[in-house]
Amino acid sequence: MSDKLILAIESSCDETAAAVVKNGREVLSNIISSQIDLHTLYGGVVPEIASRKHIEKINQVIEEALKTASVTLKDIDAIAVTYGPGLVGALLVGVSAAKAISFATKIPLVGVHHIEGHISANYIENKELEPPFICLVASGGHSHLVKVLDYGKYEILGRTRDDAAGEAFDKVARAIGLGYPGGPKIDKVSKEGNPDAIQFPRAKVEGSVYDFSFSGLKSAVLNYLNGCEMKHIEYDQKDVAASFQKAVVDVLVEHSMTALEESGLKKFAIAGGVASNSALRAAMEKACAERQVEFYRPSPILCTDNAAMIGAAGYYEFINGNISGYDLNAIPNLKLGER
Numbered sequence: 001m002s003d004k005l006i007l008a009i010e011s012s013c014d015e016t017a018a019a020v021v022k023n024g025r026e027v028l029s030n031i032i033s034s035q036i037d038l039h040t041l042y043g044g045v046v047p048e049i050a051s052r053k054h055i056e057k058i059n060q061v062i063e064e065a066l067k068t069a070s071v072t073l074k075d076i077d078a079i080a081v082t083y084g085p086g087l088v089g090a091l092l093v094g095v096s097a098a099k100a101i102s103f104a105t106k107i108p109l110v111g112v113h114h115i116e117g118h119i120s121a122n123y124i125e126n127k128e129l130e131p132p133f134i135c136l137v138a139s140g141g142h143s144h145l146v147k148v149l150d151y152g153k154y155e156i157l158g159r160t161r162d163d164a165a166g167e168a169f170d171k172v173a174r175a176i177g178l179g180y181p182g183g184p185k186i187d188k189v190s191k192e193g194n195p196d197a198i199q200f201p202r203a204k205v206e207g208s209v210y211d212f213s214f215s216g217l218k219s220a221v222l223n224y225l226n227g228c229e230m231k232h233i234e235y236d237q238k239d240v241a242a243s244f245q246k247a248v249v250d251v252l253v254e255h256s257m258t259a260l261e262e263s264g265l266k267k268f269a270i271a272g273g274v275a276s277n278s279a280l281r282a283a284m285e286k287a288c289a290e291r292q293v294e295f296y297r298p299s300p301i302l303c304t305d306n307a308a309m310i311g312a313a314g315y316y317e318f319i320n321g322n323i324s325g326y327d328l329n330a331i332p333n334l335k336l337g338e339r
């Protein structure tokens with residue numbers, strides 16, 4: 001088969017991103033315009049501001065992606081775009097841009113599921129990785145334990161019943177005065193804290209060994225902080241961060257390893273913003289090594305939102321013939337495996 005170049009667009013949350021990816025695995029460009037500084041002022045992502053910023057940046061980011069890859073639209077075989085899940089107004093900007101370019105140039109359009117993109121980030125730096133494998137997707141909006149059966153084919157083994165792992169990081173970070181975005185800040189200060197200083201709960205979900213629940217842990221941290229305040233004791237920010245982080249990591253590792261053992265598979269990958277967490281990466285690496293399981297994780301820049309991962313996922317959708325029509329719409333609560 002001849003080489004296929006995918007122009008990929010991602011705008012589901014607070015990053016406006018475009019990339020050019022060759023044959024699903026080789027990144028020719030990966031441009032990310034982050035809005036984090038802007039949203040930091042408000043302590044979290046403000047959807048209306050996100051949409052407006054995407055509109056301002058999208059064309060510029062797409063042009064830069066093509067230029068950096070030293071290609072023009074004439075070289076592009078398909079345009080892949082995230083159409084869900086995410087913030088509806090933010091998604092619409094990417095979807096509209098992709099549809100407009102596709103309509104004007106007749107380049108095929110491919111709608112991509114955001115989580116499928118996160119999982120596919122693993123293909124970029126691991127050219128030998130092929131399904132089936134188990135993947136833990138932990139981001140700001142999702143915590144999914146997935147069996148990747150084939151390209152584009154997924155079985156969801158478990159998911160969070162309440163907060164996503166990244167959401168818990170963001171909320172706890174705010175409570176202990178670290179601000180937004182919480183994940184990277186907790187990761188950093190935890191390095192100087194004692195992860196065994198405070199015993200926070202490791203939540204089990206009744207009826208499912210794979211489902212997650214993080215809201216109880218978040219409440220336990222808030223209760224601990226309130227308790228300190230009432231007793232006029234100053235809490236140690238670093239110890240709270242490290243102990244909280246350990247509670248999240250323990251649960252993510254335990255559920256993932258149970259899924260691996262049950263499946264009999266010997267390949268395991270992590271994905272999503274939380275997959276860039278250094279403690280999680282180290283704990284998963286150790287757990288996999290103990291079980292002679294091959295462990296895959298994208299570089300941190302490919303864990304958080306980017307368009308290269310959408311280009312990787314879009315390539316496999318494209319060669320499997322999954323072309324979208326011009327009725328492609330933003331679907332904020334799109335389920336994995338649905339089209």
Ligand code: KG4
Nearest residue numbers: 139140141166183184187273274277304305
């Ligand atoms: O995948 P992502 O960029 O966007 C979504 O699809 O949600 O994930 C963002 C989430 C945020 O909640 C952020 O706090 C978390 O990933 N995150 C981290 C780290 N870096 C980002 N959480 C823990 N440790 C990190 N180093």
Ligand code: ZN
Nearest residue numbers: 139273304305
């Ligand atoms: Zn994401």
